[in-house]
Amino acid sequence: MATTLRDIARLAKVSVATVSYVLNGVAKVSPQTRERVLAAMNQLNYYPNAIAKSLVKQRSHVLTLFLQDITNPFFPAVAKAVEDVAVRAGYSVILYNTGDQEEKEAAYVQMALEQRVAGIIFCTVRNRAAVQSALDQGTPVVIIEWPGNIPGTDVVQVDNVLGARLGTEHLIQLGHRRVALINWVLGSVIAGDRLKGYKQALAAAKIPFDPALLATYDFNDPDRDAVILKLLALPDPPTAVLAVSDAIAIATMRTLHRHHRRVPRDLSIVGYDDTLAALSTPQLTSVAQPIYQLGTTAAQLLLDQDRKRHPRRVTLEPTLVVRDSTAERRQLRRQ
Amino acid sequence: MATTLRDIARLAKVSVATVSYVLNGVAKVSPQTRERVLAAMNQLNYYPNAIAKSLVKQRSHVLTLFLQDITNPFFPAVAKAVEDVAVRAGYSVILYNTGDQEEKEAAYVQMALEQRVAGIIFCTVRNRAAVQSALDQGTPVVIIEWPGNIPGTDVVQVDNVLGARLGTEHLIQLGHRRVALINWVLGSVIAGDRLKGYKQALAAAKIPFDPALLATYDFNDPDRDAVILKLLALPDPPTAVLAVSDAIAIATMRTLHRHHRRVPRDLSIVGYDDTLAALSTPQLTSVAQPIYQLGTTAAQLLLDQDRKRHPRRVTLEPTLVVRDSTAERRQLRRQ
DNA sequence: TTGTACGCGTTATCAA
DNA sequence: TTGATAACGCGTACAA
Numbered sequence: 001m002a003t004t005l006r007d008i009a010r011l012a013k014v015s016v017a018t019v020s021y022v023l024n025g026v027a028k029v030s031p032q033t034r035e036r037v038l039a040a041m042n043q044l045n046y047y048p049n050a051i052a053k054s055l056v057k058q059r060s061h062v063l064t065l066f067l068q069d070i071t072n073p074f075f076p077a078v079a080k081a082v083e084d085v086a087v088r089a090g091y092s093v094i095l096y097n098t099g100d101q102e103e104k105e106a107a108y109v110q111m112a113l114e115q116r117v118a119g120i121i122f123c124t125v126r127n128r129a130a131v132q133s134a135l136d137q138g139t140p141v142v143i144i145e146w147p148g149n150i151p152g153t154d155v156v157q158v159d160n161v162l163g164a165r166l167g168t169e170h171l172i173q174l175g176h177r178r179v180a181l182i183n184w185v186l187g188s189v190i191a192g193d194r195l196k197g198y199k200q201a202l203a204a205a206k207i208p209f210d211p212a213l214l215a216t217y218d219f220n221d222p223d224r225d226a227v228i229l230k231l232l233a234l235p236d237p238p239t240a241v242l243a244v245s246d247a248i249a250i251a252t253m254r255t256l257h258r259h260h261r262r263v264p265r266d267l268s269i270v271g272y273d274d275t276l277a278a279l280s281t282p283q284l285t286s287v288a289q290p291i292y293q294l295g296t297t298a299a300q301l302l303l304d305q306d307r308k309r310h311p312r313r314v315t316l317e318p319t320l321v322v323r324d325s326t327a328e329r330r331q332l333r334r335q
Numbered sequence: 336m337a338t339t340l341r342d343i344a345r346l347a348k349v350s351v352a353t354v355s356y357v358l359n360g361v362a363k364v365s366p367q368t369r370e371r372v373l374a375a376m377n378q379l380n381y382y383p384n385a386i387a388k389s390l391v392k393q394r395s396h397v398l399t400l401f402l403q404d405i406t407n408p409f410f411p412a413v414a415k416a417v418e419d420v421a422v423r424a425g426y427s428v429i430l431y432n433t434g435d436q437e438e439k440e441a442a443y444v445q446m447a448l449e450q451r452v453a454g455i456i457f458c459t460v461r462n463r464a465a466v467q468s469a470l471d472q473g474t475p476v477v478i479i480e481w482p483g484n485i486p487g488t489d490v491v492q493v494d495n496v497l498g499a500r501l502g503t504e505h506l507i508q509l510g511h512r513r514v515a516l517i518n519w520v521l522g523s524v525i526a527g528d529r530l531k532g533y534k535q536a537l538a539a540a541k542i543p544f545d546p547a548l549l550a551t552y553d554f555n556d557p558d559r560d561a562v563i564l565k566l567l568a569l570p571d572p573p574t575a576v577l578a579v580s581d582a583i584a585i586a587t588m589r590t591l592h593r594h595h596r597r598v599p600r601d602l603s604i605v606g607y608d609d610t611l612a613a614l615s616t617p618q619l620t621s622v623a624q625p626i627y628q629l630g631t632t633a634a635q636l637l638l639d640q641d642r643k644r645h646p647r648r649v650t651l652e653p654t655l656v657v658r659d660s661t662a663e664r665r666q667l668r669r670q
Numbered sequence: 671t672t673g674t675a676c677g678c679g680t681t682a683t684c685a686a
Numbered sequence: 687t688t689g690a691t692a693a694c695g696c697g698t699a700c701a702a
Contacts, residue, residue, distance in 0.1 A: 052679035
C-alpha cells in the first residue's frame with residue numbers, strides 16, 4: 001500500500017493538516033516540525049496522491065488534446081507543443097485521435113468530462129454538440145484552426161488567406177502566369193480561404209483568374225491523379241502549381257515524374273505546411289505553418305482561461321520557405 | 336456544480352447505493368427502480384466522476400506512454416496503436432515526450448505515479464531507476480524495444496538481427512558484393528543487433544566482411560556527410576547501402592545526388608522503419624517494422640498484467656518492402 | 671431487493 | 687503555529 005499523509009503524520013507525531021501545510025507551503029510551520037515532517041516523508045518514500053487532491057479540487061491536473069490522427073504529420077508538432085507548455089505548468093496531457101468521426105468525438109469528450117480534466121484543446125472538430133457539452137459542464141475549451149464560432153471558446157488559427165497568397169505571389173514573381181491551385185474538396189472554410197488568397201495574388205498581379213486551373217485532390221479517390229493529368233492536358237497548361245499540403249505536392253511531383261515532367265525545370269511546385277517538404281527530392285518550397293506555436297498558444301490560452309474570462313481569438317501568420325522545387329519560368333520559344 | 340449520485344438518489348427516491356448498483360450493474364435491482372434511476376440520471380445530465388471512482392479503486396483509468404519525441408516519425412504509429420487498444424478498454428492515454436533525457440524521465444514517472452496511472456509503457460528508456468521506482472510503487476510496466484532486462488517488466492521488441500539480415504540479403508540477391516552499412520554510433524544493443532544481422536547475411540553468401548564498409552551517421556554532427564563521401568572514395572567502393580533508418584537513407588540519397596551518383600543506377604539503397612520510405616524520390620526499399628503492432632501488443636500486455644503475473648517477452652518480425660531504390664548491380668566493365 | 675455507513679487521501683475551515 | 691474534523695463523490699460490506 002502506498003503511504004499517505006496519515007502515515008507521515010503518525011511518524012512525525014503531528015496532525016495530517018500540518019503535513020499538508022508543509023507539503024503545500026500554505027501555512028506557517030515551525031522549522032523544527034517542518035524538518036520532522038520532511039524526514040518522515042523521505043523515510044516512507046511518499047508520493048502525493050493526485051487523485052485525492054483532484055477530488056477535493058474538483059479538477060484533475062490533466063489537459064486533453066483532441067486531434068484527427070497523430071499519424072498525420074501536421075499533428076505531432078502540435079502535441080509536442082501542448083505537452084511542453086502543459087508539463088511546465090504541472091499538467092499532463094491526454095491524447096485522443098478522433099479520426100474526424102463525430103461519434104468518437106462525443107465518446108472521448110464524455111471520457112474527458114468524467115475525468116474532470118482541466119481543459120480541452122480541439123485541434124480539429126466536427127461535433128459541435130460535443131464541444132458544447134464540455135462547455136456546459138464548465139470545462140474550458142480552446143479550438144485550433146476552426147473558423148466557426150462557438151461562443152465561450154478561445155480560438156487559435158493561422159491566416160490561410162495570407163498563406164495561399166504568399167505561395168502564389170512567389171510563383172508569380174518567378175514569372176509564372178499560369179498557376180494552378182490544387183485544393184481539397186471545397187466546402188471547408190480553410191479550402192475557401194486558400195482559394196481566396198490565391199485569387200488575391202492573381203488579382204494583385206493583374207492575371208485573370210482561370211477556373212480551369214483549379215483542381216481538387218482527394219487521397220481517397222483511386223483515380224486521384226486524373227486531375228493532375230487534366231491540368232497538363234490543357235491547351236495552355238500551368239507552368240506552376242500551388243498545392244494545399246506537402247503530401248499533395250509530393251503526390252503531384254510523383255505523377256509529374258511519371259509523365260516525364262521535371263521539377264522545377266518544367267513545372268514549379270509550392271507545398272503547404274512545411275512538414276514533409278525537406279524530405280522530398282527536390283526539396284519542396286513550402287508555405288510553413290507555425291504549427292508548434294499553434295500548440296503552445298492554445299495551451300497557454302487554456303491554462304489562462306480562469307483569469308481572463310472573455311473568448312479570445314489569436315491569428316498566427318504563415319511564412320514562405322523557399323527550396324528547390326520552384327524556379328523561374330522557362331521561356332519556351334521566342335515568338 | 337456537477338450532479339452527483341446523491342442528487343440522483345434524491346430525485347429517484349432511492350439510496351445512493353442503489354444508484355451505484357444500476358450504474359455498475361453489480362447487484363440485482365428491480366426494473367422499476369432501475370427505470371426511475373435511469374430517468375433521474377438522464378434528467379440531471381449526470382456524468383460519473385472518474386476521480387472519485389479512482390480514489391476508491393486506488394487506480395485511475397489512465398495509461399501512460401513514454402516516448403522520445405512524438406515528432407520523430409517512428410512514434411506516432413505507436414501512440415495511435417496504444418490509444419486504440421486503451422480506449423477500447425475504457426482507458427485514456429497520457430503522453431510524455433522525454434527527449435531521451437534521464438531527468439525528464441524521472442520527473443514524468445513521478446507525475447504518472449502521483450496520478451496513480453494504471454500502467455506505463457516505455458517506448459524508449461534511459462533511466463533504469465525511474466522504471467524501478469514505478470515497479471516499486473506497484474505500477475505495471477511494459478517496455479518496447481529495450482533489450483536490457485529489468486525484472487518485473489514485460490518487453491515487446493522487433494527482431495533487429497533479422498531486419499538487418501533481410502535488407503542485406505536483398506541487396507546480395509541483386510548481385511551486390513560490396514554492401515555498406517550505415518549505422519548509428521555503436522554502443523546500443525539495437526545498433527549491435529543490426530550489425531550482427533548484416534554480418535550474418537554476408538557470411539551466408541560467403542562475402543568477406545570488410546570493416547571499411549561500416550559507417551556511422553550522426554545527425555548532430557555538422558560534418559555528418561563526410562562518412563558517406565569516405566565510402567565513395569574507397570578504392571573498391573560499395574555498390575549498395577543498408578541504412579538503419581529511412582531518415583539516414585534519405586540523407587544519404589541527398590548526399591549521393593549532390594555528388595552525381597544516381598539511385599538506384601549507381602548505388603542501391605535500403606532504408607529501415609518504412610516510415611518515410613514512400614515519400615522519397617525514388618521511393619525507398621525499406622525494412623518495415625511492425626510499429627503499429629508494437630503498440631497494440633504493448634498495450635495488451637499492460638492491460639493483461641493483473642491476470643498473468645509472470646514477465647513476458649514478445650518478439651515481432653520485420654519484413655522487407657521492395658520499392659524503387661534498389662536494382663541489380665550494373666556490370667561496370669567486362670574484364 | 672434496498673439502505674446505512676464507512677473508507678479512499680486530500681484540502682480547508684475552524685478552534686485551540 | 688498546530689490540531690480536529692468536515693467535506694469531496696463514489697464503492698461496498700453489512701444489515702435490514
